Amino acid sequence: MSISVFSVLSAMDLVLNVADYYVLTPYVYPESWLEDGTLRQIISLLVLTNLGAAVLYLGLGAISYYFVFDHKLMKHPHFLENQVQREIKYAMTSLPIISIPTVALFFAEVRGYSKLYDNVSDSPLGWSGLFLSMISFLFFTDMCIYWIHRFLHHKSIYKLFHKAHHIWKIPTPFASHAFHPLDGFMQGVPYHIYPFFFPLHKVLYLALYIFVNIWTISIHDGDYRVPGALTSVVNGAAHHTDHHLFFEYNYGQYFTLWDRLGGSYRHPSPLMGKGPHDVIRKLEAEGKLGSDGKANGNVRNGVTCKEE
Template sequence: MDLVLSVADYYFFTPYMYPATWPEDDIFRQAISLLIVTNVGAYILYFFCATLSYYFVFDHALMKHPQFLKNQVRREIKFTVQALPWISILTVALFLLEIRGYSKLHDDLGEFPYGLFELVVSIISFLFFTDMFIYWIHRGLHHRLVYKRLHKPHHIWKIPTPFASHAFHPIDGFLQSLPYHIYPFIFPLHKVVYLSLYILVNIWTISIHDGNGCKNEKLFNGEFTKTE
């Protein structure tokens, strides 16, 4: 995330927003900048990808289903817009630790071919690690002690559109993203790879809420009953 922050500082924050006397490596300045960058980036990614998926992938015939809610798309968007800033507060705390040097993120590819091999292994490891832990987190969120308060709001959308992809309770949304942030504190990972995978994961989250993708996800997690 420091790569994004350095670009934002160079082209926007330093010349236009902050006083020249405020050091770029000041922790409070970094926290404010990360909140802005994270929220702006999240909204752009969400609206751009969800809109494309909604108009070009989503089967609009599903909107005639009796379980499709009145004004559902507007409600999905409203829920997401209200949730993302709260999710970002917890996320920024981890981003801040990363840019302060507490993670194992690096920008060294190493010597060829060993550097390339390490890069490929880290990507496979990242996907395995995150998928495994998200499965157990998701399963835990279906526990009767927390489901109604935290995870049930996401399942209001029985027939979801891509705009439901990030319509989470803030704590639910953060918990399901937590493995992506934990990984670079345990294992080394290239900064560009981490940023790319993080963006792709959010795009993937949108894609599995296009109707068919969400149905397949529910079948995989054993969430469908015979009545569904």
């Protein structure tokens, strides 16, 4: 599922201007390094991108892990030993690599090649344009991510890149960005290219990407509650859990639209009484969990899960 932690810094000229004014110009760079110099901007973007990625991933991930994630899921037979530490380690080693091509796109934005704008008056549709661009952003990126995600599941390349993310059969919020670097970058591309094709207010761009990061973490947080009327429309944690468990279903990011059109929709097993929590309750009732609250290997092999 899409990685978007870098995108919160996408209106990078705003972030770069603030960093230059308060920190970089007075305390870091010599006077001979002009603020609009190519090398200085690239170095600054690399530093800000990696710092922002770490803060967002660890900060939002920790909030979700401690206040939303149900820790009983760690009793599930497919929850790995030291999984949380492994998820964090994998993400934190991948993010700096992903930042390299990402910064190239940020640099293009800073240099004015995108359609990002500063003021509502710059939009031909005014305030209504903000609302329309928000909706189109969600539907455009959802469509692109569906097909990129599905492509990454193709048998000829799956094991090379995307399988690393499917190690986490019962993901925690920290699995949200634990991708192979190429996988993570490819699934982040739709967020970056949208403002090169469509006008978008810079502040709205930042707000959308904060939302994207929260959403990406939320579909890995094990909270399967979805309002009944939205179950068939919104791709929530329950849907994405089945993607991790059964591999070839529910590729979407926000909506179920493209899964339905592409024939890959699966009604979530957690909403049918057949999800991870139900497995744990059954094992507890049968006395198949050890004294540490975890199942042994034999039990793990007997729990339904597709191995790719």
